[in-house]
Amino acid sequence: MKTLMPYFKRYRVDIWVATIAVLLLVFATLWQPRLLQTIMEAIIKNDQATVLREGLLLLVLAVLGIIGGIVNTIYSARVALGVATDLRADLYAKVQSLAYADVEKFAPSNLVVRMTNDINQVQQIVMAGFQQITRIPLLFVGALILAVMTMPEQWWIIVVMMVVIILVTLVAVRRMTTYFAQTQEDIEQVNTLARENLMGIRVVKSFVQEKNEIKKFSNASDELTNVTAKIGYWFAVLMPAFFLIANVAMGVSVYIVGQNITTHPSYLAAITSFISYLMQILFAVINGGFLMTFASRAVISIGRINEVMTTTPSMTYADGPVEQILGDIQFDHVTFTYPGDDQPTLKDVTLTIPAGSMLGIVGATGSGKTTLAQLIARLYDPDEGRVLIGGVDVRELPEKTLRKTVAYVLQRSTLFSGTIAENLRQVKPDAEAQHMAWAADIAQAAEFIDQLPQTYDAPVEERSQNFSGGQKQRLSITRGVIANPEILILDDATSALDARSEKLVQEALDRELKTTTTIVIAEKIASIIRADQIIVLDDGQIVGHGTHHDLLKTSTVYQMIYQTQKAREEGLND
């Protein structure tokens, strides 16, 4: 609740209107049986004038009640929608402020459920809350007092009915709370499976894995259905149970009145009013039960939202203006272990990369090449040692300075849905046509962008599926170079390019980004052969260092990689 309080403040006026409307509704609801009783007494006494007067009043009250109900629903919905929208925006902003490692720890699909399903739960409870939170206790207490006032000798029927109903409700709520928690977990599981399957649909299809995937998905989906069905069963049993209890209570009171009707004829009018109040008490309890189950579900959701909101980003940035810094990089005895791993992925790496030079990184899969690059972009911080850019520890650089200085192009490039121009403007907001053309020329992307009917305004669909692997990589390189960064990291970023295009990209980079420090991670030695220095990584350590020619003499690992690739190429040429 503490989490939601600040959000309610913004909707003070709407909350007041909703509350006043509910008071009107409660007043009208409680007064109607009283009026009905007066009318019935007047009918018995054949007092037409009273029947007419009180009948009109009853009509007015009914209309007021309806107006109160409608206004309350509209304003409760306004508060609920507003709170949910604001909370979603803040949660999204919070997720953006988290470090890469924090997002990985939560898992992206889990965060998606929190931003959608959990926020919906909050919206529902806020809506139900403003409709019911004042209505239930007022109706309950009001109807109870008026029922006792109407037939004081039958107070015990109400007490017995209440005790039984409350006991049944408590048992149901306890069971359902466990099922609600389970539902959230199952929704997450279904989401994760659906996301993985759809993102990897090509792999699924090419390995004819549809049946396995369907089985995995239906298992998770069945689990969710089972839990949801259990909640449904409880609701299905609860309603008839409540009505059975109320009907028994009414039956008993009618029986007692029937026994005494000859001595107390006024009981005939009173019993209708009494039964109405009994029903109002019952509805107050039923709604209270619903509100409690909703609330127990929402409490779990609020807890999950709060968990994200109160996460302190594991990485903070120094304050300060955006600065122009040099692109020289230093690794000073850097050791790094992934969160949760017990073995370091990088071990005591020391390396100097002068500004404007090119570094090539080779090594077996899993040797730590990407990890090393990620430390330059400060996606993670080292456990020991320092990474310096322009002589400054990256931990002391303002985020904007770092992002402006380092451009990181990945093998599996992520382009955002929108247009090509919008993707490029994410990196350089003031990018004009000539800047885009310049960058696209370097990345050898201009040739296909110019063929598109809308050129740079061509749409990029979700997951950029309207472009081929090679086109996606070229667009990513375009985005990487457009702001002319001091440091450019190409992490296997040309793997989908043919040899000719890759060579043209390399030549353009040398020609156009002369002062940029370029770090190229590549499987193929041909991609880094011209680098000023090359490092060979093995199990997180630098096991070879020098130019291509140095390494051919000094590094057995490098020689092996080179010979294998050469033999493969010769084999292909034969």
Ligand SMILES: Nc1ncnc2c1ncn2[C@@H]1O[C@H](COP(=O)(O)OP(=O)(O)OP(=O)(O)O)[C@@H](O)[C@H]1O
């Ligand atoms: N987010 C992560 N959490 C835990 N371990 C990770 C994570 N990312 C990578 N690793 C592990 O760290 C090691 C190095 O991974 P890294 O991606 O740096 O290797 P790489 O040399 O770039 O491999 P490749 O050539 O296959 O891309 C691997 O053993 C990998 O399993």
